[in-house]
Amino acid sequence: MTTQTSLTSLGWQAFFQQQLSLDEWQQCYPVRVLEQHKTLLDVSGEQGAMRLPYTPAVLSQLGAICVGDWLLLNRSDVSMQQPTIIRRLERLSCFQRRAAGSKVGMQLIAANVDTAFIVCSLNDDFNLNRIERYLSIVHESGAEAVVVLSKADLCEQADERQQQVQRLDPMLAVVTVSGLNSDSVQQLTPWCRSGKTVALLGSSGAGKSTLSNQLLGQEVQATGTIREDDSKGRHTTTKRSLLAMPGGAMILDTPGMRELQLADCADGLAQTFADIEQLAQQCRFIDCGHTNEPGCAIQMALKNGTLEERRLHHYAKLQREQQFNSATIAQRRAGEREIGKLHKRIQGERKRQKKLS
Numbered sequence: 001m002t003t004q005t006s007l008t009s010l011g012w013q014a015f016f017q018q019q020l021s022l023d024e025w026q027q028c029y030p031v032r033v034l035e036q037h038k039t040l041l042d043v044s045g046e047q048g049a050m051r052l053p054y055t056p057a058v059l060s061q062l063g064a065i066c067v068g069d070w071l072l073l074n075r076s077d078v079s080m081q082q083p084t085i086i087r088r089l090e091r092l093s094c095f096q097r098r099a100a101g102s103k104v105g106m107q108l109i110a111a112n113v114d115t116a117f118i119v120c121s122l123n124d125d126f127n128l129n130r131i132e133r134y135l136s137i138v139h140e141s142g143a144e145a146v147v148v149l150s151k152a153d154l155c156e157q158a159d160e161r162q163q164q165v166q167r168l169d170p171m172l173a174v175v176t177v178s179g180l181n182s183d184s185v186q187q188l189t190p191w192c193r194s195g196k197t198v199a200l201l202g203s204s205g206a207g208k209s210t211l212s213n214q215l216l217g218q219e220v221q222a223t224g225t226i227r228e229d230d231s232k233g234r235h236t237t238t239k240r241s242l243l244a245m246p247g248g249a250m251i252l253d254t255p256g257m258r259e260l261q262l263a264d265c266a267d268g269l270a271q272t273f274a275d276i277e278q279l280a281q282q283c284r285f286i287d288c289g290h291t292n293e294p295g296c297a298i299q300m301a302l303k304n305g306t307l308e309e310r311r312l313h314h315y316a317k318l319q320r321e322q323q324f325n326s327a328t329i330a331q332r333r334a335g336e337r338e339i340g341k342l343h344k345r346i347q348g349e350r351k352r353q354k355k356l357s
């Protein structure tokens, strides 16, 4: 296997290659983060797999690192047990969410995902609002969104529901599958070619694990068993891992991707609801509230049936949610900065007092 093939099978692409100078190619080598633990990173590259420490020092030097990231390691350290991380390569896409608990800001979930499969069951789980929520998150991340409508075998209105999803965006890829049928899952292969990274999003029971197992094939299913062990408590942190698919793509399996609140997601929302954004620009008044103003293009679209009332309401709801969450982050950051400044002032004052005494 050549070096290039090996890196490609880990998801290496021209986008990353372009970020390295010739000198760097001689002095460094890239590795991909396949799994993230609390204080360790499992990485893999042309030199094989290894484990790197993920310490506060690394964090402050390189910023947060997450599964899917590409790192440059120092070539001269190959024989050493702990190679130095030179830098993290710029990301092609990035999923993040509001950090839980007292932590300030956003928490990285996964980086460099090419395609996110938004899995939604065609029966009980079928919900356009949920699909719009996930679409906003995926668009914000920079990954390509593909809606995968699962459990087609259990639904008689599969075609009608597929059309409903397609109406959300005529350019969107919408695929109807039965996860239990491997031939049907083959429809996803165009997005699973060698060098690509895919992830599965969707609510519990939507059929993600079933699809993931089909995509991974028999050979890798054993990894799933190990993963189950983990969730029973071998690791306290949530495990996020990238697994290799037989066709050469990588698949990201992380529970953290499954339910995400909107935060810092203004662009993703605007892209998902581009039709409404465009209508709003056609309103007669620049500050139109889209309720009963004359010349309101949105009200007009509702009346003539080109815009669904549900979609407009949901857009407003998601906007409120993202504004609330984003404001909270900004406020918290401002608060943290104030505390930091106060701390510095106190330390400075102490030093001054010492000098005087």
Ligand SMILES: Nc1nc2c(ncn2[C@@H]2O[C@H](COP(=O)(O)OP(=O)(O)OP(=O)(O)O)[C@@H](O)[C@H]2O)c(=O)[nH]1
Residues within 6 Å of the ligand: 150, 151, 152, 153, 154, 177, 178, 179, 180, 181, 202, 203, 204, 205, 206, 207, 208, 209, 210, 211, 258
């Ligand atoms: N009939 C049918 N059943 C399916 C299909 N896909 C999944 N299922 C079943 O639906 C149930 C839930 O599927 P999972 O793959 O575990 O769903 P999940 O999205 O991974 O759920 P979580 O792990 O809770 O997030 C299982 O009993 C599957 O066998 C399908 O296409 N057709």
Ligand SMILES: [Zn+2]
Residues within 6 Å of the ligand: 280, 283, 284, 288, 289, 290, 291, 293, 295, 296, 297, 298, 299
């Ligand atoms: Zn208007």
